[in-house]
Structure formats: structure tokens, C-alpha cells
Amino acid sequence: MKKLSEASSVYVAGEPLPEDSLLVAKFDLPPELAWFNELSVQERIDFFTGLLKVLAKPELILPDGRQRTHMDAINEYLRSWQATVELCSNPEIAEEIAAAEKGPFRGPYSSFEETFGDL
Secondary structure, three states, X not given: OOOOOOOOOOXXXXXXXXXXXXXXXXXXXXXXXXXXHHOOHHHHHHHHHHHHHHHHOOOOEOOOOOEOOHHHHHHHHHHHHHHHHHHHOOHHHHHHHHHHHHOOOOXXXXXXXXXXXXX
């Protein structure tokens, strides 16, 4: 899937997006949702795609077998996006995340030698 690049005009399927499009507009939102205005076009596409996936699930069951309401799932989804935006907008935390991604514990594919070779 291609990622959209941002420029002064944003195009989807060869057509420019209007300024009031959900993908580019700035909204007068309550403070607890103001983070949405910080999302890029691609992040907004990802946000709405994920939200539709949450809404499309016929059953929402927790690991312990309890049923969860769609409203609970939506609230959790919104809180996770808010936390991500807050973390990524903090330069110190963003630097730590970037360093961790480059470090020896960057993921499940680090070799034992890479991780513990200098011990």
C-alpha cells in the first residue's frame, strides 16, 4: 500500500482534497480530542481505517472471555491514539524511541551475538 506524501496540496486518487476534508482540516475540538489536529494525512487515514475495524467487529471479547461493548472499544482506541500522539510529540521520548529502535533490543530478530556479544 502506498503512503500519501504531504505537500501544500494533498491528492488522493489523483484528485486534490478540499481544505475541509477530514484528512486535512483543523477542527475546533474539545481539549481531550485536540490531538487529532496533530495527525498527518497518512496518520488520519490509519486512524479512520483502524476505527472502522473496531466498529466492524461483530463481537468484542476480552482475553478472560468477558464481552466488551463497542463504546468501550472505541474509547480504548481513542485513548491509545491520544497516548501515541502525546508520546511522539515529546522530543525527549521520541529520541529515546528512535534510539531504542536502532539499539540491540530493537526487535525479535536481533541475534544473540548482537544483543549479548560484548558481555
